[in-house]
Amino acid sequence: MTSTEELRDRVAAQLTRARARSVALTDAVDDDDLVRQHSKLMSPLVWDLAHIGNQEELWLVRDVGGREPVRADIDELYDAFKHARAVRPELPLLGPAEARRYVGEVRDKVFDVLERVPLEGDRLVDGGFAFGMIVQHEQQHDETMLATHQLRVGPPVLHAPPPPAGGPVGPAEVLVPGGPFTMGTSTEAWALDNERPAHQAFTRPFFIDTAPVTNRAYAEFIADGGYTDPRWWSEAGWAHARKASLEAPRFWLREGDRWYRQAFGAVAPLVDDQPVVHVCYYEAEAYARWAGKRLPTEVEWEKAARFDPATGRSRRYPWGDEEPTEAHANLGQRHLSPAPVGAYPAGASPLGVHQLIGDVWEWTSSDFHGYTGFEVFPYAEYSQVFFGSDYKVLRGGSFGTDPAAVRATFRNWDFPIRRQIFAGFRCARDAAPQELA
Template sequence: MTTGLRERAAAELARTRERSIGLTDAVDDDDLVRQHSRLMSPLVWDLAHVGNQEELWLVRDVGGREPVRADIDQLYDAFKHARADRPELPLLGPAEARAYVRRVRDQVLDLLDTVELEGRPLVEQGFAFGMIIQHEQQHDETMLATHQLRQGDPVLVAPPPPRSRQPVSGEAFIPGGAFEMGTSLEAWALDNERPAHTVHVPPFFIDRAPVTNAQYQAFADAGGYADQRWWSASGWAHRQAAGLTGPGHWHGDGTYTRFGRREPIVSDEPVVHVSWHEASAYAAWAGKRLPTEAEWEKAARHDPAAGRSRRFPWGDEDPAPEHANLGQRHLSPAPVGAYPAGASPYGVHQLIGDVWEWTSSPFGGYPGFAAFPYREYSEVFFGDEYRVLRGGSFGTDAAACRGTFRNWDYPVRRQIFSGFRCARDPRPEELSR
């Protein structure tokens, strides 16, 4: 690892930890140990868990050092204990968890200066450090989602997102043809993003912007939640069982609650906290469908002029504040049209940040997939049970968001910062123009 790469890893570790501390220091100890939803862990579990993963991979594996706390490995193994059961475990208390993650981090910074980072894939180009940074940022977004579910006075503050800078509406036409999906070059890309491979996508139309609150309200006002025609069998069964009548945190009177503040719904913000079933029902009502994962990525990454795939819709440079709403800089999606500098060559806006976008695709490995460095990151989730989300949200950090990054969840989930945009097949007359 070059000096520059070591410095980058140290800076990203510090920046990420600052976010974790902010999310946990924002509440008192009673809130840290409380389970705010059975879908989520207590915040104190997430804090110690990121420290435990850092210890396992960086201190013990990369550094070859003795364990800091081998006695707690079982408590913080996400596959051994369901989230609903974690409050009953003998977890580290807030003070003990904070002391633990500091001890681990001190060892990591010590070994970062001297450890050999050549000779095996885990350490090439600092991959193990990048993996741990992304893991912690993913848990930071999970903790942010927990904050959205907690009851009580608001504790998080951030400036509002920028206003819309230009009108964005309608659809973009994406011509049929091959493009390169995934990556084999991104140093810190995770196993499910690899390898790069050629995919042929038939022509399609895709919304130039995510579906907004106003558009989704029109679906609800038209009786969309009461009309079985728009729902799949499993979606309709879930809608009935869960009593769904609108997106999560909507009150049905033109207001919603966001991080403890009840406020009027902003009509031109992307709708958030909708499940895959709800997104699919809206798309059917609108005479459209959800995009496939390949369609989404082609719309986001393919540069038809250059004939290649970019890292991001706007190009290959890392996200800057003018490109996308990322990193918890704001506590809501930005209005449609707020980031014209982030548009793709096809004129599709806000593909990165704001809201995770549901696709129609189940989660699976690409041709040539190889689990690395452990099956439990991706491979054990492959199958029709999960649907892929792309693009990141306002709560996703740039370190854990790329044009190739893949998220996944159950179709019923909506505690995540999930939204969507629609796609459709061209009509014959639209191809003959």
């Protein structure tokens, strides 16, 4: 049982760690870069920074703490639903120095609230939920800011050691048995509303790739005319591929017969055994069809990630219930690329599926909807307003996702055309009767 003081210490440590990352991402560039919009798809970095502080103020200072507003006059500027990313540079935003002062003042008040508020007795604070929600919100925006850095033009400003070397992963695909399993969660203290409630889900037997699709494999799809053959594309995918002139994953460059990849201001030869990244849903779908497979459903992905056939229970993570370490997964911006296949044998699932957590977000074939019994908490704009067929679900996190903001029940979503996110995929297929004999 975690004591209240231990919980306060954990919350404080997570808040501090998230802020250190936000500072590193914004201090890495000068003020001109902070206020510049590097892509119409993204906000200026300075907007993300102040938005982080504003959400923290709204939920922790005002709501949980019951304190007077710090800057009520800027609430509308940093409401993500009031202004699209493309127009945010035109707003009277806080400048870099003012934004830094603001988030610092808010954080000081948050630590005071944390020391005084009971972390029980109300759903919003039970188990430190509101604080955990804000930690995850900041880390999610840190990943968004990392994606902005990827889109930034200029010399490298972010640095990290290379990921560990790859290794053997066994067969190319793994059979996942049919039957029921527990999907979602009703017990994870900081789980967000779309992960809830825990419920029984069912799959037929299926095969899933042991590892994400690699650069080498994806280059074979390109070489075989994958981008010029409509047989492999859905009608919507083919229309988008033609409209957007898709020829390869975003940030791939070809010189002669060799592929290179631009990443965070540096260009280097493509690493063959790293998972492919910066592909949209339609590209993933087309590759899977070309390979004679399909994308996994969200239910299949979670079963492959959580189901333990020896006990029948669902784990928090593929490797068990313990929090991720550097031995389990490529998370937290420790590296600035996916790790080669087989780099994390300790992170494999009981069925032998590798790298389900970290490296690249994985597209699934599922639209984003609430589970049966879904309940909005604490606000509809986090999940519910995105439900529907416009968004596809992604699972598993990327090298830019913090451990606080991903678990085997965590659900991400985006438009199927998006490529600036750190997304890749793995394939699945139905199991034939003779394969089950």
